[in-house]
Amino acid sequence: MQKRIVTIGGGTGTYVVLSALKNFDFDLSAIVSMADDGGSTGRLRDDYGVLPPGDIRRSLIALSATSKPLRKLFDFRFENGDLDGHNFGNLFLSALEKIEGSFHNAVRTASQVLNVKGRVIPVTLSNVRLCAELENGEVVTGETNIDIPRHNSKLKIKKIFLQPAAKSNRDALLAIQKADLIIIGPGDLYTSILPNFLVNGMVKAIKNSRARKIYLCNLMTKNGETNGFSVIEFLGVIENYLGKDVIDYVLVNAKKPGAVRLKRYAEENAELVTLAKDYKEQLNKTAILKVDLLTKSGLIRHDTKKLANKILNLL
Amino acid sequence: MQKRIVTIGGGTGTYVVLSALKNFDFDLSAIVSMADDGGSTGRLRDDYGVLPPGDIRRSLIALSATSKPLRKLFDFRFENGDLDGHNFGNLFLSALEKIEGSFHNAVRTASQVLNVKGRVIPVTLSNVRLCAELENGEVVTGETNIDIPRHNSKLKIKKIFLQPAAKSNRDALLAIQKADLIIIGPGDLYTSILPNFLVNGMVKAIKNSRARKIYLCNLMTKNGETNGFSVIEFLGVIENYLGKDVIDYVLVNAKKPGAVRLKRYAEENAELVTLAKDYKEQLNKTAILKVDLLTKSGLIRHDTKKLANKILNLL
Numbered sequence: 199m200q201k202r203i204v205t206i207g208g209g210t211g212t213y214v215v216l217s218a219l220k221n222f223d224f225d226l227s228a229i230v231s232m233a234d235d236g237g238s239t240g241r242l243r244d245d246y247g248v249l250p251p252g253d254i255r256r257s258l259i260a261l262s263a264t265s266k267p268l269r270k271l272f273d274f275r276f277e278n279g280d281l282d283g284h285n286f287g288n289l290f291l292s293a294l295e296k297i298e299g300s301f302h303n304a305v306r307t308a309s310q311v312l313n314v315k316g317r318v319i320p321v322t323l324s325n326v327r328l329c330a331e332l333e334n335g336e337v338v339t340g341e342t343n344i345d346i347p348r349h350n351s352k353l354k355i356k357k358i359f360l361q362p363a364a365k366s367n368r369d370a371l372l373a374i375q376k377a378d379l380i381i382i383g384p385g386d387l388y389t390s391i392l393p394n395f396l397v398n399g400m401v402k403a404i405k406n407s408r409a410r411k412i413y414l415c416n417l418m419t420k421n422g423e424t425n426g427f428s429v430i431e432f433l434g435v436i437e438n439y440l441g442k443d444v445i446d447y448v449l450v451n452a453k454k455p456g457a458v459r460l461k462r463y464a465e466e467n468a469e470l471v472t473l474a475k476d477y478k479e480q481l482n483k484t485a486i487l488k489v490d491l492l493t494k495s496g497l498i499r500h501d502t503k504k505l506a507n508k509i510l511n512l513l
Numbered sequence: 514m515q516k517r518i519v520t521i522g523g524g525t526g527t528y529v530v531l532s533a534l535k536n537f538d539f540d541l542s543a544i545v546s547m548a549d550d551g552g553s554t555g556r557l558r559d560d561y562g563v564l565p566p567g568d569i570r571r572s573l574i575a576l577s578a579t580s581k582p583l584r585k586l587f588d589f590r591f592e593n594g595d596l597d598g599h600n601f602g603n604l605f606l607s608a609l610e611k612i613e614g615s616f617h618n619a620v621r622t623a624s625q626v627l628n629v630k631g632r633v634i635p636v637t638l639s640n641v642r643l644c645a646e647l648e649n650g651e652v653v654t655g656e657t658n659i660d661i662p663r664h665n666s667k668l669k670i671k672k673i674f675l676q677p678a679a680k681s682n683r684d685a686l687l688a689i690q691k692a693d694l695i696i697i698g699p700g701d702l703y704t705s706i707l708p709n710f711l712v713n714g715m716v717k718a719i720k721n722s723r724a725r726k727i728y729l730c731n732l733m734t735k736n737g738e739t740n741g742f743s744v745i746e747f748l749g750v751i752e753n754y755l756g757k758d759v760i761d762y763v764l765v766n767a768k769k770p771g772a773v774r775l776k777r778y779a780e781e782n783a784e785l786v787t788l789a790k791d792y793k794e795q796l797n798k799t800a801i802l803k804v805d806l807l808t809k810s811g812l813i814r815h816d817t818k819k820l821a822n823k824i825l826n827l828l
Binding site for chain 1 (some may be wrong): 556557559560561580582583585586589591593594595596599601604605608609611612613618622625626
């Protein structure tokens with residue numbers, strides 16, 4: 199029988215993991231955060247009262263087996279004119295939501311059009327905003343204001359929460375319950391990964407699932423969210439929301455990118471995520487796997503082939 | 514073998530004819546005017562340099578055999594916000610044109626997505642503007658300025674022309690060559706029907722085609738284009754562009770709508786198209802068929818069932 203793999207995240211990180219796994223004979227479910235409120239997605243939320251389409255769109259494209267022009271269409275961004283900055287796939291999902299009367303049906307119809315292999319599941323169908331409480335007590339409202347910080351980005355995030363509280367999507371709970379493997383991340387910790395755990399019922403479902411649970415740690419820190427974070431700190435924050443010893447394996451990249459590749463990240467206050475030598479002392483049941491996961495050149499990303507190999511080993 | 518039917522027009526009239534014929538076992542080709550430059554279509558042409566998607570979209574929807582939500586999506590119009598007034602199907606075709614690098618390929622991909630039965634063929638792939646010379650010598654540039662007249666709407670149109678000259682779409686010429694039946698109209702005479710004949714090679718192809726040729730005359734006159742026109746005047750203008758005795762049959766509605774239905778048209782300076790008693794004296798080979806073609810209520814439109822019946826009789 200096909201192994202059931204569930205990814206939890208949103209954004210580019212989830213796109214990479216799904217791309218890595220889509221050509222294998224797995225039953226894939228992508229559970230996607232619904233906290234985004236920036237850019238084209240934010241404008242659509244504000245103007246039409248729809249749910250955020252952006253992260254769902256990326257996962258749909260990742261799992262699409264349709265023709266290349268149609269996949270490119272879904273990722274097409276208009277430039278100039280009234281539509282400047284709007285993404286076509288977002289417009290597709292938002293217009294469909296209006297016609298179908300539900301985001302759930304919109305995702306289903308879009309999945310048919312794109313011939314999606316697997317399921318893309320919004321973690322919630324509640325209309326929510328992400329909020330962050332900083333270490334000085336200040337509360338930042340809106341995912342995009344946390345993602346692109348206007349506050350002092352050196353202030354640590356104390357906790358995040360959803361407003362109002364969100365009901366979990368039954369399809370998400372079901373997928374988690376049936377999963378053989380759950381892959382969390384990579385992705386922006388506070389704005390793409392953790393918002394999934396804030397949805398009522400999600401943490402309990404993950405804890406109760408008999409699936410092996412992997413945390414795919416980020417390669418780079420992110421300004422305003424994870425400045426200076428080591429692998430253990432990433433894991434620590436995950437455990438604050440998910441509980442101790444829930445994660446079985448942390449997949450950590452062991453390959454150092456060259457100085458030239460790191461330079462453009464330094465300009466954005468992003469550094470390589472490190473692993474202190476004494477990391478084992480801080481772990482109980484969770485195992486850390488250090489392997490080369492890095493793409494050869496360009497942006498510092500997870501290589502889909504290397505990633506697929508390692509994940510296959512853990513099944 | 515399937516009978517080959519070609520419609521020539523654009524806009525709502527063509528939508529009605531295609532809807533009438535789509536459920537029969539015909540090989541359908543819709544040749545569509547490419548002169549539109551108003552509304553959502555005009556904004557897309559101006560902002561992105563694309564070809565006009567609006568009339569193509571309507572014909573695609575008419576011939577689509579896909580699910581209802583997807584057909585509704587293609588006709589969805591955004592309200593409020595940056596997208597106010599934009600039609601989703603137009604955005605689909607324009608974004609695809611950008612991705613595919615040609616409008617021809619965009620229409621092909623959209624036809625696949627919509628599971629179109631038959632072919633929708635832009636009459637030209639040249640980027641053109643429609644111009645009208647009025648009886649006082651004034652030249653009006655742009656289809657929408659003729660369609661929604663800003664000039665004195667009582668001035669007759671002396672002639673129309675395209676700027677620059679347009680090359681015909683080979684697919685259009687081929688469809689005409691192979692056709693058993695060509696249906697011209699209904700639709701706005703100067704802004705939807707005649708622009709097809711202005712494209713180089715189209716008139717010659719129609720004349721040379723062994724197909725039976727029907728002109729489906731409009732039910733109502735249109736302000737600024739055909740004020741006070743009788744059937745014979747509609748036909749006369751068609752013949753100015755197409756030549757004498759090319760049309761075999763003119764299908765004319767013989768049923769009078771009630772006064773209430775006519776009233777809202779009177780507000781827009783639109784009147785019922787009439788047929789003078791001495792019409793036969795003005796015709797040579799062309800036959801006029803007077804039949805009831807009218808919908809029972811609502812807008813004054815051709816009834817698709819009655820229309821299909823009459824067209825079947827002429828095959």
